[in-house]
Amino acid sequence: MMQAVSAARRALVLDQPFFGVLSLKLELVEDKSNTKTLKTDGKRLWFNPEYVATLSKHELKGVIAHEVLHCGNGHTWRREHRDPKGWNEAADLAINPIVLDAGMVLPKGALDGTPYKGKSPEEIYAIRQKERQSQPQEQQQNSNSQGNGQGNPGSNSSGGQDDAQDNGCGEVVDSDESDTHELKADWSASVLQAAKQAQAMGNLPAGMARLLNEIKNPPQDWRAILRRFIQENATDDYSWKTPNARYLSLGLYMPSLRSESMPPMVVAVDTSGSVSDLMVSQFTNEINAIVDEVQPQAVHVIYCDAKIQGVDVFEKGEPITIVPKGFGGTDFRPVFKWIEEQDLTPSCLVYLTDMAGRFPAVEPDYPVLWGDTNGDYPAPWGETVRVRCQ
Incomplete structure (x- = not known):
């Protein structure tokens, strides 16, 4: 399956250069024990070969692009206090529309982010928390039992198999805190460079304007x-x-x-x-x-x-x-x-x-x-x- 994932990345470089070039930054790691689908911490891209075997070539490209967006948007270091499963889902809901708008496909069961299109994971997380709070107590307990816990950076509790989404297609785990500053600067520079190249080719994905603006104009204190x-x-x-x-x-x-x-x-x-x-x-x-x-x-x-x-x-x-x-x-x-x-x-x-x-x-x-x-x-x-x- 390593060959299949490598081939999908090469195809992305030709078909979707923005996603393809950025995907090459990630070290590929085959992992059946702690990875249910695919996951990334901003440095590595773990994949379960059994899951990859169930995907078509187009779906595999879509899932890799999905993971690239987790990295480019800083989802590996933005979770903070939020529970890992809820953050993972909110991040998926934010980026899945971008993948689809770029003309790619995602596997059946991928979260539908259409109702949240254009919102950040933080906003989506807050909205969904409010929705849970308005549910009857029994439903709240069921929701909480499915995804609570703070998790430690880089551990399974922040995105490994134990917390893998049942209806997702790829996960994001916390990057190591000691690497966050360097990783953030590296991804910001790489995203801008990839966007510049894709724009010159007339192939910049829709929905990237907000990310590029945040990189060029960092938030003030x-x-x-x-x-x-x-x-x-x-x-x-x-x-x-x-x-x-x-x-x-x-x-x-x-x-x-x-x-x-x-x-x-x-x-x-x-x-x-x-x-x-x-x-x-x-x-x-x-x-x-x-x-x-x-x-x-x-x-x-x-x-x-x-x-x-x-x-x-x-x-x-x-x-x-x-x-x-x-x-x-x-x-x-x-x-x-x-x-x-x-x-x-x-x-x-x-x-x-x-x-x-x-x-x-x-x-x-x-x-x-x-x-x-x-x-x-x-x-x-x-x-x-x-x-x-x-």
């Missing part, structure tokens, strides 16, 4: 941008009325920093189900740390999907807790309308959302920062920062 945005809109000034005591002993009369009370700020949270619990938790922690420094008069937390689902007000000094309510569609306009109806003039508004909603036609007078958890929908106004779980 959203925590730093959030902190800078809120601090910029706090009211700090210097006053000559009270001299700075540090300089009086030197005979210098210098102004002291006067921190006026920061006007109320607003935090809006998209509760349509597209923002994960972990993201909300990390976002809340960061907001609390910043608010503790700038001390606004109050923080209004608004929960909104297609309409306002709830508002919590935290007075100066109170710790902020964010507990989403709702899970309907997405419309941003109710938040801005509520602020207007309350005759509120906030120092700023921070909106955590996947950006897939209706924006107000007119930009408000106060500063707005969109915490974008998706990356696909630009805001017509305001500042935007891509927010990722870390």
